[in-house]
Amino acid sequence: MILFLTYHRVCADAKFAQDREFYAVSRSTLAQHLRDLIAAGMSPLDLSTLSTSADQTSRRCYLSFDDGTQDHCESVLPLLQEFNLRAVFFVPTAKLDQPGRLTRSQLRELADAGQTIGCHSHEHKRMDTMSAGEIRRQFDTSQKILRQETGAAPWIFAPPGGFINSAVCAAALDSGLRVIRTMRWGFNRQPDLTALETVPLNRHTTDRQFQKILAGRQSRFLYLGKQAAKALVPARAYERLRALAFRAARTN
Ligand SMILES: [Zn+2]
Incomplete structure (x- = not known):
């Protein structure tokens, strides 16, 4: 099992x-997740071990942070350093130096600190509906900028919004990227490095759900169904519905 967490x-x-x-998610939630991972013997690993390890039997964990927001340098990096951990940061290069986003110097700071910088396209637009030429342009431009800023060519890619098809996948591999993290929900029980599954965390993920995720026991449908309900239904109505369901379960 490869648990690839996405924040x-x-x-x-x-x-x-x-x-x-x-x-x-809040900073304290992320800190608690890191403590939980370490306590469970699943301390997140350096991304470089991902492409080299063929071991499919052990339980391993990797961390990713998507979209290149400023907090990745200001809050996440110090936290990772406190726990001596590494992660991959998927950065859409057209957004660099925009308000609320990483600056170029913050991007270099992440790379210099030993964190992995991943390709997340240039403009963060849906790629599976683009022409072949536009797909290539997204890869060429983002890889050129990441190489310029960090001194290293990216080798891991996450498609923006998780939208990927065979043309995007082939173009990614063609451009020199070797590993693809999709947004397909799962625990990588049979890891495919060109189509890695992930578990995205969000503001509604509870401690209990996180423990189940760690154990690889969380059901995707229950997790996503409950999260969708919480996102769609106003908080007080959701609590009332839950109380009703709880009472009904007790009386039945
Ligand atoms: Zn994204």
């Missing part, structure tokens, strides 16, 4: 309540 923005605790982004 997006990591908010300062004081700002988390106001943040509306579904995929945002």
